[in-house]
Amino acid sequence: MNDKRFAGKPWRWLVLALLIAAVVPWVASEFASAVALSCLMYIALATSWSLFCGATRYLSLATSAFFGLGAYASATLLGLLPWPLVILCGAAIASAVAVVMGAAVLHLRGTYFAVLTFGMTELIRHAVTFVEKQVSGTVGRVLMEVPTNETVYLTMLAIAGAAIACAILVKRSRFGLALAGIGADEQRAQTLGVDTRRVKIAGFALTAAFAGAAGAAMAVRWTYIEPAAVFSPFIGFQTVLIALIGGAASIGGPIVAAIVFSLLAETLRLQLPYGYMMVLGLLLILCVMYLPNGLATLWTARQGRRNE
Template identity: 35%
Template sequence: MARPFPLRGATGYVLLALWVLLLAASPWLADNYTVRIAITIAMFSAMALSWNFIGGFTGYPSFSTAAFFGLGCYAGALAQRNGVPAVLAWALATLFVCAIAAALGAIILRLRGHYFAIGSITIVELTRLVVSSWGSLTGGGDGLNVPLMQGTPDMVAAQVLYVMLAVMLAAFATTLAVARGRLGFGLQCIHQNEDAADMVGVDTTRFKIAAYTLSALFCGTVGAVYASWVGYIDPTDSFSILLTIKVPVMALLGGPGTVLGPILGASALVLLEEFFWANFLQWNRAILGGIIVFLIFFLPGGLLKLDYRRILRRLGAGGGSRAPAP
């Protein structure tokens, strides 16, 4: 019996390395539009990997991504407006978002299932309302200007791309370490049966808080870098509810609870969005939504778990090749 084409394991890591090299080379090979797509892919890959800790490994349907991204935007922006260098501002924003996530996780992770999902959405709305109302600090609904990065547009785009790629690779390395370590084993036990995991000695509360904090870590970093890139933020865009839905869909599309799946799903969804925006402007949302629903319902394991060798063999047979005689 033929073995499935391995997009996991060593082959998957080789393909990931080639993909990262291709994204990194885009400033030298393509125009600014393509570089912007590469930045978007790296950014969403990092956020999908972040979400994977709580949603994929632990199985908790978190919709707090937009809250962590938005808090990272504002924390980084406020630090830079007070004279903190960009890189240090990004680091401080990351620490701030992690601290908020750990504090919120200790409260909200007492909930399970759809109660937890509703609570995580509430966090997004609560943080957005706080930021919108605190006009003396955040600018309120008028938004906030962020000091622009120095350099020509091409130089700035290249710098942002390499920073986003570094964050994505850091998220990937953390995912790999968690998946192979004690934390990953504990999170998978919680995913399978949380009560049984607690009975056999897994500290479920501490493990869940760790997963929830990790789900915020790289989202906060990405948010701070994004604010420096665009130069202006406001509550509506920074805490967009669409963002908090899109990121879990990316992880589910690629393969939840896997190491490479979130990157595959984020890359596929961003490229599909760009294709449909360019060719089906009026129908792109409907077409893309239909494809996503189809893949999630009929491919629950994600793209990573497809048997690609079998698909290629069938396509070859359909192209005229004759099946071997029994």
């Protein structure tokens, strides 16, 4: 009875939030719109990262690689293809690379997997730098024809909304159960008939698709992009920290954490350039010590007390 009553609540909240967020560029200042865009970017990245890594407990540090590939796809194809196809190409390229990367490293777990995904991210960054120097003679690219700020914002809103919707659907599907089974006990999942290798690669590619789409959309916010900026490890590390602090096993935790830390970032960077990272690190330490499942633990405990 309770399941039927609350089954539609996430969708109603999602639609309401998207409708409210859609009017921001027309009612808020340019600075507020830029902050909202940053929130949407990290919502998409943290939610999609949690979709795979939160369920399987694989610590991926490859988010910045997929983001950067999407950004370079956008910079290359902008002006040649319609804007929606540019976003889809960014997602497709990142997803294709994730399939190859996943096939190579997803048999590993723990520290080995994390280190290898970070190493492959650096390999991709240096490969893009080498190709850029050989082909165009320069490292970066200047973006001349870019969509309007409103178009970029609505695109990022659609990507964030799609990431949340996908997370809800996956969590309630057999595919989501297979991912959770891998996280709980991968060998047992195999004995129960789950093709763990295929499921892991599919989940990894799905995560990469959203990161690539986000990179393709955000690339046009800069007039000049270069590998050091769009493949920045900071993007990947911050995504992981936001997801872990919010609660990678939940859907709402990374969303709330992304909003809070995006607001903190813009506030503290103006006054204390290094204060934001100090706050982020302190909160991560506190969460690891007292809330191992992230801030979502507080909400779960409150709901448990209310149901008693």
